Amino acid sequence: MGDRWRVGVDRSVCIGSAQCVHLAPDAFRLDSAMQSHPVEPETDANEKILEAAEGCPVEAVMISLLAGGEPVFPPEE
Template identity: 80%
Template sequence: MGDRWRVEVDRSLCIGSAQCTHVAPAGFRLDSAMQSHPTEPEMDAGEEILEAAEGCPVEAIMIALVGSGEVVFPPEE
């Protein structure tokens, strides 16, 4: 079994660019307020999800390992 990620979107930062929904349509959706949400709070680790987080123009997506809470994205400065 592979890693599981907890994915969160900071609604105070999200500008509704929908970049995440284009890169990882199975992982993100926009609500009626044009704010992004993960389709599930926990999901299998995957390149598309990481690419969506990396491509977010305002870095509103946070990914951490389920269990340990180790941050996958954004990288620590």
């Protein structure tokens, strides 16, 4: 992939299903409120992180390009 990403979790949407943690355990953690957060908000593009975002049942995981801010996931409609 080669790009750098900014990864975030919308905590107002996150339901703590932990799908992101199961799919990308090195990239996401649950906090004491059982909500997800990225381990590294700025990271190299990574297929596992994209799979985790796609696997979130409420689409709480957001990924954008670090340079320019264009959305990677969820895609613009």
